[in-house]
Amino acid sequence: MPTGQIFKAAANQTILDAAHAANILIPYSCRGGQCGSCRGRVHQGKVEYPDGLPSAITSAEAAEGYVLFCSAYARSNLTIELCRPDLSQFDLGRPDLGDV
Numbered sequence: 255m256p257t258g259q260i261f262k263a264a265a266n267q268t269i270l271d272a273a274h275a276a277n278i279l280i281p282y283s284c285r286g287g288q289c290g291s292c293r294g295r296v297h298q299g300k301v302e303y304p305d306g307l308p309s310a311i312t313s314a315e316a317a318e319g320y321v322l323f324c325s326a327y328a329r330s331n332l333t334i335e336l337c338r339p340d341l342s343q344f345d346l347g348r349p350d351l352g353d354v
């Protein structure tokens with residue numbers, strides 16, 4: 255669902271840092287392109303990874319528009335989408351609600 259939120263990113267600021275500076279929460283963990291927690295999608299615009307493609311994203315995924323916001327820098331105006339993390343690999347169990 256589009257939120258219409260707009261924020262600015264400096265040329266030397268990752269998209270994640272720029273979003274957080276604007277109080278827009280993008281999930282993250284490692285901040286180093288290794289975990290995929292910050293994965294999202296760019297629908298419009300161009301990003302750059304100055305240190306090369308991070309390990310948590312393949313070139314095929316990048317070609318489909320997926321991006322790791324912790325390592326990507328905006329190189330034009332962007333329209334982005336946050337992706338919900340896939341928790342299916344974890345057994346989250348059921349909450350113990352006691353005697354309710």
Ligand code: FES
Nearest residue numbers: 283285287290324
């Ligand atoms: S926060 Fe881990 S890949 Fe971005």
